[in-house]
Amino acid sequence: xxxxxxxxxxxxxxxxxxxxxxxxxxxxxxxxxxxxxxxxxxxxxxxxxxxxxxxxxxxxxxxxxxxxxxxxxxxxxxxxxxxxxxxxxxxxxxxxxx
Amino acid sequence: xxxxxxxxxxxxxxxxxxxxxxxxxxxxxxxxxxxxxxxxxxxxxxxxxxxxxxxxxxxxxxxxxxxxxxxxxxxxxxxxxxxxxxxxxxxxxxxxxxxxxxxxxxxxxxxxxxxxxxxxxxxxxxxxxxxxxxxxxxxxxxxxxxxxxxxxxxxxxxxxxxxxxxxxxxxxxxxxxxxxxxxxxxxxxxxxxxxxxxxxxxxxxxxxxxxxxxxxxxxxxxxxxxxxxxxxxxxxxxxxxxxxxxxxxxxxxxxxxxxxxxxxxxxxxxxxxxxxxxxxxxxxxxxxxxxxxxxxxxxxxxxxxxxxxxxxxxxxxxxxxxxxxxxxxxxxxxxxxxxxxxxxxxxxxxxxxxxxxxxxxxxxxxxxxxxxxxxxxxxxxxxxxxxxxxxxxxxxxxxxxxxxxxxxxxxxxxxxxxxxxxxxxxxxxxxx
Numbered sequence: 001x002x003x004x005x006x007x008x009x010x011x012x013x014x015x016x017x018x019x020x021x022x023x024x025x026x027x028x029x030x031x032x033x034x035x036x037x038x039x040x041x042x043x044x045x046x047x048x049x050x051x052x053x054x055x056x057x058x059x060x061x062x063x064x065x066x067x068x069x070x071x072x073x074x075x076x077x078x079x080x081x082x083x084x085x086x087x088x089x090x091x092x093x094x095x096x097x098x
Numbered sequence: 099x100x101x102x103x104x105x106x107x108x109x110x111x112x113x114x115x116x117x118x119x120x121x122x123x124x125x126x127x128x129x130x131x132x133x134x135x136x137x138x139x140x141x142x143x144x145x146x147x148x149x150x151x152x153x154x155x156x157x158x159x160x161x162x163x164x165x166x167x168x169x170x171x172x173x174x175x176x177x178x179x180x181x182x183x184x185x186x187x188x189x190x191x192x193x194x195x196x197x198x199x200x201x202x203x204x205x206x207x208x209x210x211x212x213x214x215x216x217x218x219x220x221x222x223x224x225x226x227x228x229x230x231x232x233x234x235x236x237x238x239x240x241x242x243x244x245x246x247x248x249x250x251x252x253x254x255x256x257x258x259x260x261x262x263x264x265x266x267x268x269x270x271x272x273x274x275x276x277x278x279x280x281x282x283x284x285x286x287x288x289x290x291x292x293x294x295x296x297x298x299x300x301x302x303x304x305x306x307x308x309x310x311x312x313x314x315x316x317x318x319x320x321x322x323x324x325x326x327x328x329x330x331x332x333x334x335x336x337x338x339x340x341x342x343x344x345x346x347x348x349x350x351x352x353x354x355x356x357x358x359x360x361x362x363x364x365x366x367x368x369x370x371x372x373x374x375x376x377x378x379x380x381x382x383x384x385x386x387x388x389x390x391x392x393x394x395x396x397x398x399x400x401x402x403x404x405x406x407x408x409x410x411x412x413x414x415x416x417x418x419x420x421x422x423x424x425x426x427x428x429x430x431x432x433x434x435x436x437x438x439x440x441x442x443x444x445x446x447x448x449x450x451x452x453x454x455x456x457x458x459x460x461x462x463x464x465x466x467x468x469x470x471x472x473x474x475x476x477x478x479x480x481x482x483x484x485x486x487x488x489x490x491x492x493x494x495x496x497x498x499x500x501x502x503x504x505x506x507x508x509x510x511x512x513x514x515x516x517x518x519x520x521x522x523x524x525x526x527x528x529x530x
Contacts, residue, residue, distance in 0.1 A: 035524050046522065074479065074504065078500055
């Protein structure tokens with residue numbers, strides 16, 4: 001039941017968001033990911049994964065899993081819940097290209 | 099500006115467009131530059147703004163004005179008290195901003211601001227003109243809040259709320275304290291830089307005292323009724339430092355209704371309004387804070403002594419060509435943290451490039467994540483995600499953010515690890 005609710009909520013949210021945010025500027029959200037997910041080669045052993053070399057689909061799925069509590073983690077579920085699915089998809093797309 | 103008449107100077111500006119002018123003439127804009135943005139203050143807000151402006155639009159010339167060639171980060175500075183870091187490890191410079199991003203650095207201090215001419219005069223004699231100015235000057239202290247505690251007294255009883263010599267002084271005092279001694283930590287009312295900072299500091303001091311001077315005590319005298327991550331801190335203190343027992347290394351007292359009014363330097367004693375007195379061997383007095391002096395002097399603050407801004411762009415309510423970010427600006431409910439300053443700088447850089455290029459300004463998104471260490475292996479966190487509400491005010495996004503949900507040993511160890519990793523990432527993102 002919970003899963004169905006989430007799926008329905010996600011559908012409605014993404015439909016609403018495609019209207020409300022016809023043009024999401026993913027940079028405004030995605031720049032904030034870099035605070036923790038550094039791209040610096042100096043920190044190759046960091047426990048926080050680099051987002052380099054991940055596809056848009058991989059990042060998007062990870063973000064959705066955090067948002068809908070399918071992947072328990074310490075911090076990311078608290079952050080991913082702030083964004084619509086459309087915003088998370090746009091962020092994933094941006095991060096995979098930059 | 100020496101030897102240049104105002105008229106000749108203004109003619110020079112008109113001829114050059116905006117740029118940096120020295121006493122012996124003007125430096126032209128780099129070829130192709132369409133605007134000159136000057137950033138004042140090279141902390142987490144200013145350095146991030148300078149870097150991201152250049153990343154977003156390499157045709158914008160960016161000059162960063164910062165009095166210190168090297169900067170000691172406040173995040174991580176509490177680690178000194180636990181012996182987990184030294185000042186060198188917390189020191190950054192601006193080489194990468196210059197070499198990798200083409201930011202022009204002026205190691206100098208602003209002496210005055212001519213907002214009408216969009217002109218800054220520097221103590222070193224140069225004048226700098228700007229198309230847009232981003233101010234990120236940080237904090238200053240209210241020295242009139244407690245009788246007997248002024249700037250001179252802070253050399254004896256350090257606040258250590260700007261990392262550097264004050265931090266070292268306080269760490270040395272802690273190390274020199276006799277076993278069984280008392281550390282008094284005085285914490286101001288909101289708002290101030292780094293809301294959980296005092297409690298992380300108490301934790302790091304307690305960690306060191308537990309190993310070296312276990313009969314000692316840290317007394318936190320707080321002007322607030324509650325504090326950031328309170329439940330997580332108190333649970334951590336109970337687990338590691340005997341909090342709540344007679345032998346606790348840490349005691350917390352709210353003095354919200356009984357403010358501390360006076361410092362007796364000779365006897366290292368603090369007295370409250372109701373006449374209670376507290377004597378300590380080491381006094382860490384963190385005074386109430388304001389926006390930095392330069393912001394106060396230039397009329398960018400309101401009656402709160404912080405700078406009011408339009409949240410979407412960071413523009414000062416008093417001057418549309420001046421943006422204010424970081425601790426000196428009023429971004430509440432976003433707390434005054436390095437992470438938040440970095441996030442505010444990115445939103446501001448996006449808005450400034452849009453204003454210069456006359457393109458629509460994107461919806462702003464802000465983030466704050468703050469980790470604190472209770473021991474080297476026990477970390478806790480709080481996060482907030484913020485957006486503009488329908489009234490164009492900053493509001494936390496409902497259903498997001500909050501404090502660590504899991505507090506078991508495994509999660510605590512992960513968050514301790516993330517504390518260090520996020521510090522390194524934040525440095526790389528801001529200064530690297």
